[in-house]
Amino acid sequence: MQMQAETPCIRCGKLRVFYRKWNYKADGKGFLITHVESVCPDSECQKVVDEKFAEMREKRLLLEDKRKNVLLSRRTKKNSYKNLF
Numbered sequence: 001m002q003m004q005a006e007t008p009c010i011r012c013g014k015l016r017v018f019y020r021k022w023n024y025k026a027d028g029k030g031f032l033i034t035h036v037e038s039v040c041p042d043s044e045c046q047k048v049v050d051e052k053f054a055e056m057r058e059k060r061l062l063l064e065d066k067r068k069n070v071l072l073s074r075r076t077k078k079n080s081y082k083n084l085f
């Protein structure tokens with residue numbers, strides 16, 4: 001497997017440095033996944049990148065929540081129709 005640590009920073013383009021590495025088992029699959037985490041050598045830059053990622057994660061969660069709510073409200077509507085008839 002290719003080491004993922006040596007990738008340029010998405011923000012400043014500096015080569016990211018190895019931070020930590022761990023193995024975990026994927027759900028329902030019988031193989032180990034090696035996760036390599038790297039950080040920007042510039043700690044100020046890394047902070048900004050972290051914030052950006054957190055923001056993206058939050059937005060994605062919000063979107064997923066919205067989708068779930070739509071599904072739920074549809075289901076509720078269906079059920080209420082069922083109750084009517």
Ligand SMILES: [Zn+2]
Nearest residue numbers: 009012040045
């Ligand atoms: Zn950087």
